[in-house]
Amino acid sequence: MDRIQRDEQSPQGLEPNCEQVIISEQKFCPTRKSKTATSLKTGRCDVGKESQKTHKRNGLTAEGVSYRIAQALIMAVMISSLPSVFSQSMEKAVVTVDDEVTAFTYAPDGRIVFSARRMYKAKKYDLERDDIYVLEQNGKRKKIFSGEKFTLGDKPFTYLIEGFTWSPNGKIVAIQMYTTMVDIDDGTTQDARGLLFLDDQGRMLKPGKDPVVLDAQNPLWLRDNQTVVYMTNKDMPLGVYSLQYLNVSSGPAGKAFEGRTFLDAARISGSNSAIAVERDRNMDGPPRIQKLELLSQETQEVATLDEFAGELSLSPSGTKAAYYLDKEVLEIRDLTAPNKLARMRVGLGVLQWSEDETRILLKRTLEKKSADLVWVAVPELKAYANRSEIPIDEPTPNFLLHGLTIREYGVSPDGKFLGVVLPGKRNLEVFSMR
Numbered sequence: 001m002d003r004i005q006r007d008e009q010s011p012q013g014l015e016p017n018c019e020q021v022i023i024s025e026q027k028f029c030p031t032r033k034s035k036t037a038t039s040l041k042t043g044r045c046d047v048g049k050e051s052q053k054t055h056k057r058n059g060l061t062a063e064g065v066s067y068r069i070a071q072a073l074i075m076a077v078m079i080s081s082l083p084s085v086f087s088q089s090m091e092k093a094v095v096t097v098d099d100e101v102t103a104f105t106y107a108p109d110g111r112i113v114f115s116a117r118r119m120y121k122a123k124k125y126d127l128e129r130d131d132i133y134v135l136e137q138n139g140k141r142k143k144i145f146s147g148e149k150f151t152l153g154d155k156p157f158t159y160l161i162e163g164f165t166w167s168p169n170g171k172i173v174a175i176q177m178y179t180t181m182v183d184i185d186d187g188t189t190q191d192a193r194g195l196l197f198l199d200d201q202g203r204m205l206k207p208g209k210d211p212v213v214l215d216a217q218n219p220l221w222l223r224d225n226q227t228v229v230y231m232t233n234k235d236m237p238l239g240v241y242s243l244q245y246l247n248v249s250s251g252p253a254g255k256a257f258e259g260r261t262f263l264d265a266a267r268i269s270g271s272n273s274a275i276a277v278e279r280d281r282n283m284d285g286p287p288r289i290q291k292l293e294l295l296s297q298e299t300q301e302v303a304t305l306d307e308f309a310g311e312l313s314l315s316p317s318g319t320k321a322a323y324y325l326d327k328e329v330l331e332i333r334d335l336t337a338p339n340k341l342a343r344m345r346v347g348l349g350v351l352q353w354s355e356d357e358t359r360i361l362l363k364r365t366l367e368k369k370s371a372d373l374v375w376v377a378v379p380e381l382k383a384y385a386n387r388s389e390i391p392i393d394e395p396t397p398n399f400l401l402h403g404l405t406i407r408e409y410g411v412s413p414d415g416k417f418l419g420v421v422l423p424g425k426r427n428l429e430v431f432s433m434r
Contacts (some may be wrong), residue, residue, distance in 0.1 A: 049217075090370045095139050095416070097428035101421050102130050105164040105173075105430055106412050107200075110137050112419060113173050114428060115161035118147050125182060127158040128393075132175065134200060136348060144202030152212055156182040162193075166226040172199050173229065174219040177212060193217045197248045207251040216244070220267040220274050222294055228273070229256050230292050231265060234368060239263065240281050257297055263287060263308055268318035275335065277308050277320055289321065290335070303338040305331075310418060311350070313366070320381075324353060325350055326418045330360075332378060340381040343392045350408075355415035363409055370405040375399055401431075 004352040021434040045371045069315045097114065104114035112135040120127045129147025136142070151157060162176040175196040180189050193278055194212040197205040204211055218241075222228070245253035265276035279287045287308040291300040309324040322332045327348045334340040349364040349371070358378055365371035374397035384390055401420070408421040411433075419430045 004019065014045075037170040038331070077188060084328070091351070093429040093431055095428075095430040096136070097135065098425075099428070100426045101163050101408075101428040103163045103176075103408065104410060104419060104421065104428070105166065106410050107166045107173075108170040108410050108413055110166070110411075110414065110417075111135060111170070111200075112428075112430075113164050113166070113200075115175075117160075117426075120148055120154055125156050125158070127156065128160050129158065130161045130163070131200075132198070144200070145204075147199060149207050150211075152179070152210060153181065154285070157185075158182075165221065167218050167221050168223055170200070172225060174221075176217060176219075177211065177235075179214070193221060194234075195228075195246075205248045207246055207248050213246060213252075218265060219246075220265060220294060222272050223270075227253075231262065235262065237281055237283070240279065256294070257292065257299070258316075260299075262290075264275065264310060264368045266314045267323075268314060269316060271318070273318075275302070275312070275314055277305070277312060277319075277323070279308075281354075282366070283292075289335075289338075291335075302335055303333060311348070313351050313353065315353045316355060317357065320357060320378075322351060322353070332381060334381050337383070339383045339385075340380050341384065341390065343377065343390055344378040344379065344395050345392050346376055346395065346397075352411055354411075359398075361400075361409070361411065363406065364397075368407070370407045372403045373400045373406050373409055373420070375400065 011412050054291075068086060070157050102115045102117050103113050107110055111130065114135060115130040115132050118129055120129060129150060131143060131147050132145035133141045133143050136164040137350050138415040157179065159177045159179045162178055164176070165174045167173070173199045175198065176203040177194050177196055178191070179194050180191050182189050192214045193215040193216065197207065197213050199205065199322045205287045207213055210340065213230070215232045216230045217233075218231045219228045220230070228246045228248065230246060232244055233239075233241050236242060237247075240263065242258075242261055243256035243265075245256050247253050254426060261281040263279050265274050267274045272293065274292045274294055276290050276292050277283070277287050287305045289300055289305065290300040293299070305323075306326070307325040309326050312321065312323045314321055319334065319336050320336055322330055323333050325343070328343045328345050330346050330351070332344070346362060347364050350367050351363075352361045353359075354361065354375075358377045360378060361373065361375055363371050363373050375393040376397055379393050379395070400418070405423055406427060407423050410419045411417070416432065416434055417430050418433050419428060421428050
């Protein structure tokens with residue numbers, strides 16, 4: 001995934017354990033019981049007791065036949081009412097990380113980089129400095145970064161890790177951090193988002209004099225595995241960003257698309273291009289989808305949007321884009337034929353495309369909060385004339401993990417594994433999806 005996850009509690013206004021369940025004949029849905037299922041069960045028991053007495057007394061009586069018919073009908077209703085997750089059941093987790101995981105992301109080769117929460121005392125301050133690990137495909141993990149030993153300047157410094165973005169070759173990871181520095185003299189704090197760069201062996205790369213590039217987020221890697229275009233909100237209105245170049249070896253390289261401002265951006269996999277939503281810094285005029293050539297700084301306008309509420313996500317082929325128009329409606333657009341689109345009422349959440357682009361995986365809440373995880377089918381994209389009324393589909397959600405809640409999730413690049421961070425202890429568990 002090329003997206004950086006954000007904390008819903010950040011001052012910039014960005015939106016900063018579920019038990020493992022094995023389906024069994026006796027307990028297929030342990031988290032909640034519907035009123036319908038309860039009444040059916042009660043009715044079955046009541047009818048069963050009366051019918052059993054009649055059957056013992058009179059053999060196969062009319063009451064007994066009625067009972068069997070009623071029983072068959074009840075079972076048919078119960079089976080038809082089972083959530084569709086029953087056909088998508090997941091067995092026991094293939095890997096479990098018994099740690100308080102704050103963020104994780106799959107690498108291109110299927111490894112997982114994750115951070116684990118660590119708290120330390122420094123005089124009168126409690127500091128959070130997350131450690132970072134790489135989980136190999138064989139289930140072994142190695143520590144590549146120790147938060148206890150990490151410093152930034154001479155002031156008390158704390159951070160939490162919000163997410164990761166791997167370079168195209170999977171050798172370097174950009175780490176999104178939310179940092180806080182404390183002025184010892186007056187006790188004031190200064191918060192900022194920043195990027196730290198490590199190779200997969202834990203060697204720290206320093207693009208500048210400091211290891212963390214402050215006021216930086218959502219890095220878009222170029223194919224050379226050295227150059228990054230990142231978004232910065234410095235000296236910008238809330239929610240509006242400019243773009244900057246950075247070389248992870250030689251340091252900052254100046255502005256990108258100077259004078260233009262954007263709401264969000266996502267890299268097109270396998271290219272030096274990105275799709276971005278552009279808007280004037282004063283929020284004048286409608287938002288516009290632009291294709292950005294990150295190396296040459298050329299742009300091509302794709303479509304004008306009615307609204308934009310975030311969560312821009314590109315399909316694996318880079319030919320479709322999904323994004324929210326508001327807190328309820330998700331729009332999907334064909335980038336090769338921009339007048340073809342569809343809208344779905346699914347509620348604001350964190351989404352990821354399936355490998356075949358026929359479904360969207362959705363955690364139905366803001367990031368860093370817990371909710372259920374569902375699949376929704378991608379509807380047919382149809383052509384509409386400008387300013388015509390576009391219907392809004394009401395898709396049926398297809399629950400995963402029995403509808404239990406998760407805090408974060410990620411799908412492996414090959415689509416074979418689902419990783420989830422569970423509420424409570426925040427363990428990371430990996431399930432096979434096939």
